[in-house]
Amino acid sequence: MLLEISVGSVFVIAKAIRRTSRRLVAAVGILAVVGALGCGKLEGDAKASAVDGVQPEEVLPVDVLELASETFTANIEATGKALPIREGTLSGAISGRVEKILVNEGDIVRKGQVLVRFDSRGFHIGAKQAQAALAAARAASDIAKLELERAIKLSDGGASPQAVTDRANAQVDATTAQLAMAQAQVEQTQKGLSDTELRAPYDATVVAVLRQVGTFATSMPPTELISIVDTSSLEVQAFLPEDAVTAVHLGDTAKVLVGSAGVETTGKVVFVSDRMQTGSQTFEIRVLIENPDRIIKGGAFCRLSLTRPPIEGAVLVPLRAVRRDGKDQPYVFLLEKELVKRVDVTLGDSSGDRVLVRSGLAAGQRLITTTGSDVADGVRATARKI
16 A cells, blocks of 8 residues: 555656646746847847947046146256456566565455565666666767767857768767667666566455465466466356357346355346357356455356246146157147147246247147046047036
């Protein structure tokens, strides 16, 4: 009995399994059909989209600045060196032994002040001899003139032939010449005496005493004795780039900063070179500044600032918006009709965080100021809303 129940149960279970299997197969088939239909629709939509030429594309938000024209004034900045207005190394006009040195290094001297004295004994003797010769020549000249006067009187009275008068006249000419030579000799000896004193040619500061007392100094070749420098005025020498040629003229005012002396002053352009420096393509200028207290030392480092003429209708862009390619060509990106466009530019002077654009841009254009590699020529973009 137990076996019969078990066999019957087996048949019932098997029948239920067969019904369930048919339902599962039907469900799987339905899902397969639905899936096939869905995939087919998606594929069809994709193909349709491709045919229509519409591809989904991301639009890049960017920061945009609308360019405007303005008046631009820039400064020409340069560095330079302060050169003394005058400096030199002094030598004696005569050869002789140095008897006295009357100054020390660092002394401020005035024009005409005696700096060095040479042994002058020989020149004093020569001066006395010249004075004696002058006196003799003057006496001889006076006698010759008296003889001429006497000869003329005798000749006029018929007591003396004309030849005597002619000889007396010639003697006057000879003694006059001798007198002139004696006078010249006196002047020469006086100059020699004067040259035994070496004097300052201008107001200056003694920067070096080059010889000692007792040194025999020659005039040829000249023996260097004293070095002096005049820094009451200075010329600041600087070299400017070629593009500043038309911006600097004689008489222009320049600001000068001398950091070592803590001095900020103004000066005048007194020299503009007509020649470019080979290699650097720069040209030299010099700016004269006053230094009455001699605070600024010769050779001091200086900073110069000259104002350029104003440029009307200028276009300036932020420095951060300027890029450079592999050839160092500067360029910027503009936003035109929702597309990024690269534009090559020519740059000028900078002012703060902006730079002058000499060519390539115009007022009214929309400059992209966003940085980063996402911004590229041809990319779709839109102005970011603030």
